[in-house]
Amino acid sequence: MSKVPTTVITGFLGAGKTTLIRHLLQNAKGRRLALVINEFGDIGVDGELVKGCNDEACPEDDIVELANGCICCTVADDFLPTMQKLLDREHKPDHIIIETSGLALPKPLVKAFQWPDIRTRATVDGVVALIDADAVAAGRFATDEAALAAARAADPMLDHESPLEELFEEQLGCADMVVLNKTDLVDADALARVETLVLAETRPGVKIVRADHGAVDIAALLGITAAAEDDLDSRPSHIDGLAEDHDHDDFDSFVVTGGDVADLDALLGRLANLIAAHDVLRVKGMVAVGGKPSRLVVQAVGPRIQHFYDRAWQAQEARRTQLVVIGQKGLDRATLEAGLADVLGTVPA
Numbered sequence: 001m002s003k004v005p006t007t008v009i010t011g012f013l014g015a016g017k018t019t020l021i022r023h024l025l026q027n028a029k030g031r032r033l034a035l036v037i038n039e040f041g042d043i044g045v046d047g048e049l050v051k052g053c054n055d056e057a058c059p060e061d062d063i064v065e066l067a068n069g070c071i072c073c074t075v076a077d078d079f080l081p082t083m084q085k086l087l088d089r090e091h092k093p094d095h096i097i098i099e100t101s102g103l104a105l106p107k108p109l110v111k112a113f114q115w116p117d118i119r120t121r122a123t124v125d126g127v128v129a130l131i132d133a134d135a136v137a138a139g140r141f142a143t144d145e146a147a148l149a150a151a152r153a154a155d156p157m158l159d160h161e162s163p164l165e166e167l168f169e170e171q172l173g174c175a176d177m178v179v180l181n182k183t184d185l186v187d188a189d190a191l192a193r194v195e196t197l198v199l200a201e202t203r204p205g206v207k208i209v210r211a212d213h214g215a216v217d218i219a220a221l222l223g224i225t226a227a228a229e230d231d232l233d234s235r236p237s238h239i240d241g242l243a244e245d246h247d248h249d250d251f252d253s254f255v256v257t258g259g260d261v262a263d264l265d266a267l268l269g270r271l272a273n274l275i276a277a278h279d280v281l282r283v284k285g286m287v288a289v290g291g292k293p294s295r296l297v298v299q300a301v302g303p304r305i306q307h308f309y310d311r312a313w314q315a316q317e318a319r320r321t322q323l324v325v326i327g328q329k330g331l332d333r334a335t336l337e338a339g340l341a342d343v344l345g346t347v348p349a
């Protein structure tokens with residue numbers, strides 16, 4: 001019996017995983033893809049965005065959302081039953097794509113493919129790590145050696161392994177392919193620097209491709225045939241030798257809720273100021289804009305905010321504004337909530 005190939009898409013918050021997956025679905029070339037989407041933060045924004053595409057390659061039934069924060073910590077409870085259900089289907093998908101949350105460690109997930117009932121029916125075709133070239137160039141995850149030496153000289157107590165750096169290393173160390181995304185936001189010198197930082201963390205021979213908005217050829221991305229579950233020892237991890245699960249105490253998230261927003265510019269301006277003042281890593285969600293029949297998707301990755309109308313609000317759904325806010329531990333939730341309260345509109349009864 002042939003095994004269903006599965007691709008694990010990893011990469012930090014906002015690196016462009018959902019964007020890349022949407023590109024894949026739109027260019028599936030007749031393959032039937034199933035999608036497992038995991039998110040950190042209590043509302044399923046990614047699933048909503050992917051379902052909004054209505055792609056033939058991936059009907060809604062083939063999109064499974066695991067909203068429990070971190071797929072790598074809930075492997076037995078959530079992930080394995082989901083895989084079993086997909087593999088039990090009469091018409092199995094040609095390929096399964098797993099989008100991990102931006103804070104997930106890929107290795108425990110790959111390890112789950114060693115479970116007897118999965119191992120005989122599915123294989124990890126490849127682990128693809130997305131890198132936000134713009135954020136890495138700005139020094140958010142990995143500092144180059146010179147910068148690190150300077151920082152150490154200034155503060156000898158400096159802990160090299162910041163939570164962001166650790167995730168960067170973890171995700172790259174498990175990768176079979178790296179996609180350097182957001183090439184449109186950086187110049188050639190910055191890109192070359194980012195590539196050097198990435199190469200320092202990847203295993204020998206791992207291919208690096210550059211992409212703008214996740215536009216990678218499906219033929220390059222799927223069909224790597226890595227069988228990663230058979231090759232775990234070559235993939236270093238900070239949690240090797242420790243208990244299998246890890247927690248996400250290094251990060252905080254919460255959801256702000258409102259109703260119809262009367263002044264969109266005021267909301268976006270306030271968000272920009274708060275993100276800058278509080279070092280918020282990620283904001284995403286839907287906004288109900290007063291008088292508009294369509295919902296507005298709002299996305300912020302660090303200081304960059306994007307927004308667009310994706311589809312009309314449907315009759316059966318409540319018009320509501322909901323944004324998930326994610327940052328490192330110690331995020332000042334009370335101040336952020338208070339700062340947004342008067343621009344979010346009143347939650348409908």
Ligand SMILES: Nc1nc2c(ncn2[C@@H]2O[C@H](COP(=O)(O)OP(=O)(O)OP(=O)(O)O)[C@@H](O)[C@H]2O)c(=O)[nH]1
Pocket residue numbers: 011012013014015016017018019020046101102181182183184185211212213214282284299300301306
């Ligand atoms: N300029 C630019 N923006 C991009 C690119 N790829 C993605 N984005 C934007 O970056 C934001 C985050 O993209 P997503 O695809 O949602 O990122 P993600 O990795 O799925 O995010 P999480 O699931 O929250 O971890 C969105 O506003 C995208 O439009 C790119 O290549 N260039």
